[in-house]
Amino acid sequence: MTGAAVTDAPAGFDVHAFLDRERDWVNAVLAGIAPTLAEGAPSALREPVEYALATPGKRLRPILCVSAYRVVRPAHPPDAVYRLACALEIVHTYSLVHDDLPSMDDDALRRGRPTVHVVHGERAALLAGAALIPAAVRVLDAAARDLGLDVHARGRLVAELCSAGGARGMVGGQWLDLLGEAPGARVDADGLERIHRLKTGALLAASLRIGALAAGADARRVDALTDYGRELGLAFQIVDDVLDVTRTDAELGKTAGKDVGAGKATYPSLFGLEVAERMARERVARAVDALHAAGIRSAELEALAAFVLERGR
């Protein structure tokens, strides 16, 4: 394995300063967009929509999207690229709102805040979540228009978002995840990987693809960024599983030990903690290898990959 050499951030690149700066940009743009998403809607629906979007988060998907854009066009991107990127965060936010519902994972806490249904009720959370999906598409298409993309590129971006955010992506993964929790269900290593490829990997990969396609990347670079995104998604999920075992509620900002409590298949439960941690390193190494194989040198993307591991330390 080639993992050891690439699990540290590139020398001289301050990943924390980078993440803080990018997250601030994304948050500022998202805060500007949020009130427009439910414009004209009843105020009682605007509130849960805006509450959901104000959930603090790493903003990993939009940051990946902008970094992928910069692989092709290295200057500071126009605002429309951040709006494009926010469409991915909006889809991610909808999935969190629905996943937390009583009929789904029944989570009361998300990043240290009461979840949407706890504050606004189950019906409002269901509706606000669903309303975020068409809202994300509108944000994406409007940003693509402002970037001057042609009809072919715009159609492709819309298809990428809708595919990753739908049955063959995120929603399919959530369903497999829930099926795996059913009494008597047994999820093996292949099954677990499939769950996470769909549930997390599809939208992460789409984030990178959308950023790259918006910048006019060629197929080789789009493919490499897709591979990077898929491997990163798996690494991210393995680390998440590890953190669920090793951290407290307060450290996580959500209910810790939930997977173990639910008797759920996770990387640590299938492989043990040590092997799971090694698997995460291997995934990150493969992610960076995919970039290098296509001649992509991106301090940002390499640092982001290393950062995923650092969370688990």
Add this chain to the structure above:
Amino acid sequence: MTGAAVTDAPAGFDVHAFLDRERDWVNAVLAGIAPTLAEGAPSALREPVEYALATPGKRLRPILCVSAYRVVRPAHPPDAVYRLACALEIVHTYSLVHDDLPSMDDDALRRGRPTVHVVHGERAALLAGAALIPAAVRVLDAAARDLGLDVHARGRLVAELCSAGGARGMVGGQWLDLLGEAPGARVDADGLERIHRLKTGALLAASLRIGALAAGADARRVDALTDYGRELGLAFQIVDDVLDVTRTDAELGKTAGKDVGAGKATYPSLFGLEVAERMARERVARAVDALHAAGIRSAELEALAAFVLERGR
């Protein structure tokens, strides 16, 4: 009022034969699309998606969309127009699946069939419903591409669908409807009209707008078709309220008397049956007047308007 003269279908136009023929076309195209919507998704998610789309229905929204297209281009439209139209039925289907959920209207029966959550479980129904939203956008955009629409027109169609299917449209209306059912809530005539303008009118109007825009209609005709759709939506809802009082479960294919049982504000409860029926006729008259004022002579759309009233007889 001008209603009396236009509540009958245009002479010589067989609305039932028309509706049967169009519904068969829509059903055939929808049946062809349905398996592709969750392609690549876990089979346990494909089943509820396909079950939901196979719910029998009037297919009113796609029929309106195709009829609006024919206002501009009277020949039999290409298949892509029916696919475009099916996007509206897919959004409508998602809304039915979610509205029927136990945490929402808690309906066990829809058009004489057990609802999706009764057959496939609540979680599957929630996920399948949500998965239909991005699926509808993909169908719409692909159909718009196949029709050779330019980037401006395609963006506008996507925005129309996402706006009508989101917080400022259908979802907002469902939320107002639920708020109106809360203990102590009181919905007056204006409130009831607002609910239905959002819950039903927005997507009906969008169906007409999308068909008209895809055919290249000018603003005057698009506006007239929008007015027609809004009035028709209200008429449709008034008739629905009347039917809830006057019909049995078997006749309706769903639970009758639900509104009365829930103490819900309806047109008959606010105005009495006779006035409600007159209001429906007035709305239909206004719908047809809007067409005439813009010089639109469409036997199909006039017959459809008359048909909405006929359901209530």
